[in-house]
Amino acid sequence: MAEPVLSVRDLHMTYRVRRSIGAVEEVRGVDGVSFDVPTGTTVGIVGESGSGKSTIGRCVLGLTRPTGGEIQLLGTRIDSLSARQLRPHRRHMQMVFQMPRRSFDPLLTVRRSVEQPLRRLRSELDADARATRVAEVLEAVKLGDDLWDRRPGELSGGQLQRAAIARALAPEPALVFLDEPTSALDMSVRGEILGLLMDLKDRVDAAFAFVSHDLEAVRAVADELVVLYLGQVVEQGPAGRVFADPRHPYTQALLAAGRFETDGVTLGPRGDQEPASGCRLAPRCPFAEPRCRELQELRPLQDELGLARCWKATETVDA
């Protein structure tokens, strides 16, 4: 198995949140997350708000510094590098953001914005080489060339997100991290961007990470799936398997809710107190038992079906 483009090991991110006067609470935003993203595959990372999925993206791209764990990009460790040391590695990873309109400097034309990563990360290219590369990627995302010299204000959400994907592909990165790329788009535009991503997935040899709470969108593009709950991975595996046969109660509830089924697994209301130890879903889980209080490890499922952090998921396999 080739070295994965991105490998995240035991990533931690704890915040000191000031609740009220003097009461500072430590919140474990990301609590020991590990996963790999091999080249040529798309790993879907799903979870609800507060699950830590966007934080992972910001740590991988060096926009915030994690409080623990390791991030390796193409074999070199990047989480402990200074901004200057990280710069040469940035050409291997790029990000697409949720709000297309906010991810472009309103004063720059689309062409200038798409060219920006090339100027610094591919300084070996001269002006013409950059210009051709920009044209290449803008054509690849099928953005009308009449829009290339316009300012973001004159483009629609869908058009801007296409340009954002072009900008991310410009320096030919090994990893493209998509943080909720379709969540801010209307239904009618979401399909357009997902279709584009499905085409690019096959034509571009890079690793893709697709973070979203929109399960339908992830299902359309993801090869592997990582399911997060309150900063922890609760289930992991090939996307087909996880969607067809979810093993962890949370994944089951999440997929049922995504399909508007109320007869499937449903969770209790989201309480305030996080359990100190054991499974964090216990207070809401319909199958909770006393042993859920013990520490739940991410244990492998049968024949590469992935991992799950629940005795119930792996027990049926063992028994």
Added chain:
Amino acid sequence: MTAEATPRSGLAGNRRRRWLRPPVVILAVLVLLAVIGPAIVPHDPVRPDPMNALQPPSWQHWFGTDNLGFDVFSRVIYATRVDFSLALIAVLIGGGIGSVLGALAAYRGGWLDTVLLRVVEVVQSFPVFLFGIALFAAFGDGQRNLVIVIAAVNLPLYLRQIRSALLPLRTAEFVQAARCAGLGPTGVVVRHLLPNARGQILSLFALTCAYAIQIIAGLSFIGLGIEPPFPEWGSMINAGASYIIQGIWWPSVFPGLAIVLSVYALSGLTSERLSSGPGGAV
């Protein structure tokens, strides 16, 4: 629920009108006076003529004469250069340093941000005039110290305003995209943050110049900064003050009008209002 992109055509139309509004015209006249004023002045602003002191406004002396016989009109014109140039220099120095620190505080955040904010708090806890008096007591009189005082007042003002203008931009996605594109902090600030705050910076500049003129006049009014007989609006108002209660209004009124006109012209340039808060004018 309004449409996303409002049509562009309307903008060009009112941009032309924006430049012909009264404040701009008045400002142009004032700047002109500041430049060529001293040359076209009817009477010598520094040569007293005690014989016809305190003459009311007449064809000969449009703004009348003051207690030493100076022609008020000539001195008001002459003083335009003094007040405008000092205000400009002081605001550029104080504003320049303040903006850079503000941008760094907004972008770097963390301890630098808190330290700078505390320093600003200390400096702004001194009321402008007492602060001026204290600095004059330390460094003595003169235009150089006046510029220092005004710059010292403007520095925290710019630091705070630029910081609050740039802070929301810092977390904007396009700034994070720039960082992903390999831009360092200075690159982000210079290429993305400052250009996007250009409107606010220009407004701030206009408003703080207006504010600086008022401080210069105020300080001179209490005898600090520019010493009479050198023509300056504030000291001219002071010279005429004691005669007001005898009904001799013109030596004080006309320089004050010049200040009001300058401040109106400068603050009229921008629709934004420096909610000046306690740092308000004199």
Added chain:
Amino acid sequence: MSENDTVPSVPSRAPGRSGHRVIAAWGRFLIGRLALLVLVLLAVSLLTFGVTRATGTPLYVAVGQQATQEMIDARAEALGLDLPLWQQYSNYLQNLLRGNLGQSRRTFTPVSQDIAERLPATAELVTFSILVSLLWALPLGIRAARKPKGFAARIGEGLAQFGVSVPGFWLGLLLIFAFYYLLGLFPAPLGRLGNVPRPPFVTGFFTVDALLAGQVSTFLTALWYLALPAITLSFTSAPPIFRITRSSVSGALRSDFVAAARSYGIAHRLVMRRHVLRNAAPPVMNLVAMTFGYLIGGAVLVEVVFSWPGIGLYAVRAMDFSDYDAVLGVVLLSAVIYVAIYFVVDLVQYLLDPRLREG
């Protein structure tokens, strides 16, 4: 839909934490704020100390022109100017803490005593100027928020623009010329009561003391003398109050919870009082308090124009006389008052807003 990118939106713990933990939390908060207050005051005193040493003239002026070198050295020693700088600063600090601001070379009385006599005059002037400002800035500000293109909005913005554009000291002169010289409606700008005997001292506010002593005519005279200077000063304090009232009220009016309240048919008066004003008040109250603290030192010029016997006039006269201890005493005091009010305002903010208090 997605979490905000830095801090997860996990709701906080339910209220009703045990009593002692709340007190402990408040304790930590107060200590934190007090530490900040002390830090700022130290910085302020450092600045004024720096100024006293930088003037470098106390010795020369204190001893007089023809002094011989020995006399200067003796004097220097007496004043402890030969000690290392930090020791001089600690002496300076100890004096400050004991309320000893040095001696005025003009009035030959301790500076702290001079200030104590004059502070009430400034405080009364500032208080009435803010009352005058509130009279028009608040109602017009609220009305301007509700009818942005309306009559009140135009008048309010006009007055605010006038207040910002017109230098206070010049306006004072104009008012004197118009209302004293031409119309004779108001007294000459010579102090607080003219020749009317002062009411017995209680608060130092002639208006309040006169009322307490039942001397109605003195009270009216005091108001009569206060009118012009207070109105002049109010043109400085009113514009920010008008603008912040307008912006925070219109912000509340545009909020979802006001739309919700109106959609439930809640009476307009109740919507205004409990939803709009309750949310719009804190920023306005903060600004009014800060303006009060600021004008204590900011009323200098108006005091000079109306020869109002406050600390501003005292500082300017001291300045003309190179009486640096007096000047710096006033500067230090007004900074301390400003910082103290800043601290109180910060505290009240925490008490009023459940988002800060309850967490």
Added chain:
Amino acid sequence: MTETLLSMVDVEVSIPTANGDVVPLQGVDLDVRAGETVGLVGESGSGKSMTLRAALRLLPERAAVSRGDVRWRGRSVLRMEAADLRRYRGAEVAMIFQDPVAALNPMLTVERQIVDTYLANREGDATAAREAAHAALLGLDIPDPAGVLGRYPHQLSGGMAQRVNIAMALVCEPDLLLADEPTTGLDVTTQLQVLDLLERRVRDEHAALLFISHDLRVVARLCERIGVMYAGRVVEFGTREQITQDPRHPYTRALLSCADLAPGRRPGFIRGQVPSLTIRHELCPFRARCDHVHDACERLPPPRRETTDGHLAACHLEVVPHG
């Protein structure tokens, strides 16, 4: 035939701006009968939210109804006096907003706000109001109703805050409840629970519901009759089955294909963009993006064709070819 509560007849709303008028509603026709759940689906800029605001006569600043009428039980809401309008809002029609926490006053406790709403719409003193507030929270799956009453809005999760808003709206005992995308801001798992809760409580209270969302699946699940909005007008209206199984307007068909994504199959999407609302569209506003456009669409405004069983579509096409 049950009584028609709300009927909007050819309603047009326009907002004057510096560069000319913006017209978010361009002739909306809609009626809601007693006890019925009607849904409005439409994307951003379609005008669905403005429709609810027009129904309550709570339009944003400077916006005004420039044509048509809004009638409640036959009486025009637009011509109601202030006192009648205040009684109409709350006691007759109540609304739930998209951002649950922002719709609550941060300075007041949950109890205080529900009590105020109760006192504004029903007879009873403060104690009756407090009991009603507590009772209102029951039946909403709230683990600790008494505790929630004492809390401030910033201490509630999205789901909990929306339950409070539902309770507050129902305390007024309205005949019609308006819901502006109430579950869009919530987590997927919470969204389903709040939707079912809303449906159950509305049925228990025998109130009608006008529910709007950008997500056709949510509307199809909850509402008996559905209207599809595009560029400020209702382009199709019919029962849930008619809309989901036999859509007659090309836009509705396109929306359906976008909504169901199957793995491996290329997702459907609609090319082009929503038209600008600064012009009043005489012709069909969807024609630039429609796959079935033909010359009639470029010349004549789309007729409002209605089938015998009430399935209405504003389109020239007689029968829309499948596929």
